[in-house]
Amino acid sequence: MADRLIRNRSRRLAEALLLSGCTLAAAESCTGGAFCAAVTDIPGSSAYFLGGVVAYRNDSKTRDLGVAASLIRSDGAVSETVALAMANGVRRRFKAGIGIGITGIAGPGGGTQGKPVGTVCLGISAGKVRRSHRRRLPGGREAVRRKTVAWVFDELIDMLAEMRKRGG
Numbered sequence: 001m002a003d004r005l006i007r008n009r010s011r012r013l014a015e016a017l018l019l020s021g022c023t024l025a026a027a028e029s030c031t032g033g034a035f036c037a038a039v040t041d042i043p044g045s046s047a048y049f050l051g052g053v054v055a056y057r058n059d060s061k062t063r064d065l066g067v068a069a070s071l072i073r074s075d076g077a078v079s080e081t082v083a084l085a086m087a088n089g090v091r092r093r094f095k096a097g098i099g100i101g102i103t104g105i106a107g108p109g110g111g112t113q114g115k116p117v118g119t120v121c122l123g124i125s126a127g128k129v130r131r132s133h134r135r136r137l138p139g140g141r142e143a144v145r146r147k148t149v150a151w152v153f154d155e156l157i158d159m160l161a162e163m164r165k166r167g168g
Helices: 004-020 034-040 058-065 069-075 080-094 141-166
Strands: 024-028 049-054 098-104 119-126 129-136
Touching: 004 034, 004 141, 024 034, 024 080, 034 049, 034 141, 049 058, 049 080, 058 069, 058 080, 069 080, 080 098, 080 119, 080 129, 098 141, 119 141, 129 141
Parallel strands: 024 049, 024 098
Antiparallel strands: 098 119, 119 129
8 A cells, every 4th residue: 555655655754743742542444544654664664653553444433442432423434523532532542742633434435425535524623623524525435545645644744844834
């Protein structure tokens, strides 16, 4: 999965995390550990990456990350609120400076009219910063997963750059 473009983003994230002194933990669903694998492809990643959880099933999101089952029932597992709850949960679990939560529908099945295949939600929890995003990414299962990983790297790199500009 870690093609040249992903490896380049992973190196850029590594530099940004080392510069900021932040640590990272990740909770993944639709990417099945691909983000964590790409982060740890960089030698020395243990300096900033604390760990991750692949919470593929809803009961794992609840049990392993503390996501409220009522939230999953009301908003759906693929939602910005659940992605953010996953980010908060993994951040707490690993005592990380930054937690990310990724959930989505990679396909080929599982999509609905309101949440078609390729719908991906990302949550970021860092200090007092809480961000959530939703996108629809085109392509088949592998393309959606690869594009999701690249998107997460871009969002984290951008967020760390903004924090650096603000001096915090």
